[in-house]
Amino acid sequence: MKKISLSVAVLLISTFAAHVFAVAKPFISKSAYGEIDGQKIYQYTLTNSNGMVMKVINYGATITDIITPDRANKMGSVVLGFDSLKQYQGRNNALLGAVVGRVANRIANKKFILDGKEYLLPSNIHGGPKGFDKQVWAIEELPGSTEVALRLTYLSPDGESGFPGNLNVTMIYTLTNNNEVKLKYAATTDKPTPVVLTNHTYFNLTGTTGKVANTELTIQADKYLEADKNVMPSGHILDVKGSPFDFTVKKLIGKDIEASQGYDLTFALRNTSGKLALAATTYDPASGRQLQVYTTEPGVVVYTGNHFSERIIGRGGPFTKWGALCFETMHFPDSPNQPTFPNVILRPGEKFNSETVYKFSVRK
Template identity: 60%
Template sequence: MNKFQLSISLSFLMLFGLTENILAQNKNSAKKESIKKEMIGQVGGEDVFQYTLQNKTGMQVQLITYGAAITNIVTPDKDGKMSSVVLGFDSLSQYASNDNSLMGSTVGRVANRISDKKFTLDGKEFTLSSDIHGGVNGFDKRVWKAREISKKNDPAVEMTYLSKDGEEGFPGNLSVSVTFTLKNNNDLVIDYKATTDKATPLVLTNHTYFNLSGGKETKALNTELTVFADQFLEFKDGSMPTGKILNVKQTPFDFTSPKMIGKEIEKVQQYTNGYDVTFVLRNQTGKLSLAAKAYEPLSGRELEVYTTEPGVVFYSGNWLSEKVKGRNNVPYTKNGAFCLETMHYPNSINTPAFPNTVLRPNEIFTSQTIYKFLVRK
């Protein structure tokens, strides 16, 4: 058994989705900010904890220390009905299995792609375990440490991980923290911070899959998407960027005004399996700015994504399979959810023209992303 195989206590093989039954039992109770912590099992002999954050409106967010992952987000629709708006699993064993397509995970040390699994930094070449998402055992497959932190009336959890020098082929001992804060205006704020003792590339993101219908739609193709970007990264097979930046106009990648995800997806599917594209955001200042909006007409839910990052990857759930069953034993479906991954551009370490992704000793990396949940009546 390797250290990433499971050792899970049967007593904790419980559903960790926030079901509508639980919500119904509590709907008449007074809402207040809270954090609940419980141990849900082990991975590789390490205890894994689940945190449930609730704000005074009744919105709830669940997190687990395996992969520093968002496992559930429960928000109201236009009629006030609470339901989950993200994909997830019922058990820790599923999160730690090959069925898990980075569900809600924190992704690093370098999210997305690095060509040929190699890069050269300060004259030295490094070879990685994989060309994608931080390696074979990236941050999404690690058990993080966590602690509750005090942020006025906003429940928050800080998760930390030490990525050791040489892990997955990357240089330097990298200390990473990700803080999740649930605010009373239904903002979920994600703050990233990192330091290193050797120069290393760093690209962090969160890989949550959204379906804003709350279970009313099995696919997310009717969701209207707006991305505040006039350019995107040209890519080749496997979604690897070529290094060229193209204009979105007169392409199926034009989401400068609201457009259903499914409207032009067949044009993209002529040469790839769907949308998996990096947008070059209009805001390149490093200051927090609106990056994207998604609106689901059936539920009335709207998601706004703010970030300090220069790019956002839009992924249309192209590889979700009905062979895999998610929360409440419901099979996934292709295009059944979408991701909006705020981040620096893929393969930046091998593309000098792209914004810098190298973190050096005595520097502090910081980044913030906000998922704001709204309702249109």
């Protein structure tokens, strides 16, 4: 048998190690996704060292896919999405994966008063028909050795959708080697304006578009916002104890979903420090997938796709009523009209900052 010199052996080992490291290093790829009014839309694919994948398009700063392993290490998509830009632009797109603003969720009577002046809006929900989810964002790749990220920016001009001030918004999506998806929001303005930003990703840990009734959920909240049939807050904050909305201990989502006709509710989280803290944990016993949601925000809107039906065909097949779970981490809905709610008015010289983390893992 021919002997290998020490120097050659070291070289071979170094080459092999470098090859392994190169394979394990997270990376970003980019592909054309379409065009809107002459603006190019691209889909960016972020892959970490474990093979977990997140996909994002610069239309609506939209998360189009998140692919994670189950307990058998089989990869599967855990968010609802579409196959084409046309579908994301279509009327059946219920903000799937998009950034929502300038003010997410609801504003009563399509108006608010700020510093003595009344502002009228085209809609009472999700920033209006031309909200941030309908805009083309500038996008920049942020490569790294332990995580990869995208920086998306958008200038919302003074008067857009009825809101005052030029609002500069920055959104950073990060995929870490700890199987975390981090969302960091920042904004500045040149006039006082309300700002409530969130992301509207629909999760289904089963890896399908079927009902999430057998998925477990725990929420770090003892109270929720009372709301009318149109999900408009009354201003009262009630105890979850004794209601169908008590998720202080783990409970199957389907247990009380009929009584509440599906969930579309704002939970007032225990954490009001403004620092990152656990907000919710959801677990699918069939696949073993677990998702923990951390946020700096005081509230989370939990929505279960109450208006989905099989006429909507997504990437994994027909959608299903109660076939997904949204965690809209944010300040409370209708805050500009509710003086007792946490402040959402951003003023010149101030900076809006918010962070949410989706941490994925598997229980064996």
